Amino acid sequence: MKPSSDVAVAIPAYQAGDTVADVVRRARVMVGPIVVVDDGSTDGTGAAAAAAGAEVLRHPRNLGKGRALQTAMRELFQRGFGRVITLDADGQHLPEEIPKLLDASRSDGDLVIGSRDHLFRQMGGVRRVSNRWSSAVISAVAGRPIADVQSGFRLYTRRLFDTVGFPESRFEAESAVVVRAIGLGYKIVCVPVELGFADGRSTSHFRPVIDSLRIVAAVARARLETVGCSLQRSF
Secondary structure, eight states: OOOOTTEEEEEEESSOTTTHHHHHHHHHHHSSOEEEEEESOSSSHHHHHHHTTOEEEEESSOOOHHHHHHHHHHHHHHTTOSEEEEOOTTSOBOGGGHHHHHHHHTTTOSEEEEEOGGGGGGSOHHHHHHHHHHHHHHHHHHTSOOSOTTOOOEEEEHHHHHHHOOOOOSTHHHHHHHHHHHHTTOOEEEEEOOBSOSOOTTTOOOOHHHHHHHHHHHHHHHHHHHHHHHHHHHO
8 A cells, every 4th residue: 555645654552562563564654654652651662663764753641642642733733634543552442444544534524433343242241332332322422423432443534633632632533523513513434343352451441430430521522612602602
């Protein structure tokens, strides 16, 4: 695949020293450049990513996935890239699936989500219920069905980021951005993707209770914000 000059990859990484290098090497074959944000890791994540060919930006302490994504995308969009693909550092997202997201973005998708909903049955019970429940609830709040709201394998356009940004700091950021994008009329495209492994609980830093509460609060706040914007435009 010939790399596109307006596309870059952002990989948020925390304690991913064992897996990030392989993800970087495979992503470099598909698209470049690759920026890894080492979010306060203590296990050599940044060094492993750099050795594999990524540019590494480092947070001195763990700030959360939302902040890592914000750091990477702010840097890349300021450099003039028009699209940024995000994928996780643990190997669940396959870099070889990147062309599917790029193809979907060519149909004017402002946010392309690599959807895992066709693989939910392969996940463990807790993970499966969590993904189905969160997607249903957040879709209801946003006013449009999205099959897999939690997937971090995505493509963002610059115009979406410039308008919506990433106000939230942790896992809730990715859910909130979907609600804001729908509320502000941006086009969201979901495309089925394959995974390296279906159930990522063993490699995830997601805290079921605390992070679920954060997501609920962030989604509600995002919905109120977009309703407020719509009301202002109507006057």
